[in-house]
Amino acid sequence: MEDIQKDVHSFIxxxxxxGEDPSELTESTPLITGGILDSITTLKLVVYLEERFDIVVEAHEAGVEHLDSIKQIAELISEKKHAA
Structure with a gap:
């Protein structure tokens, strides 16, 4: 899961x-509720996740409950990989 977090961290x-300090973006930094991601950038993130990790993010998964932090994103990807 650490590799997933590193990939997602780099992409974000x-x-x-x-130009931001990489140490400012932690696994628990709020991405959507913190204003880093809006609807368009969230969609761009979902496309990246689907292509990079060969998964499908369902519409109900593309929100704050699953994509608000790098940790949540890595957990979602891990769950989908194990279910496949």
Whole structure:
């Protein structure tokens, strides 16, 4: 799960927070409720997750309950990988 978190961390920094201090983005930083992700950037993140990890993120999973932190995202990906 640590590798998943590293991948997602790098993607979020590169795509949505260019130039920010990487240490400021932790596994529990609120992404949606903290204003880092809006509806468009959340969709971009979902597309990345589906392509990178070969999973399908259902519409009901593309919200605060599953995508508000790197930790939540990694847990969702792990669950989907184990279910496949």
């Amino acid at each position: 920094l590169n795509e949505f927070l260019p």
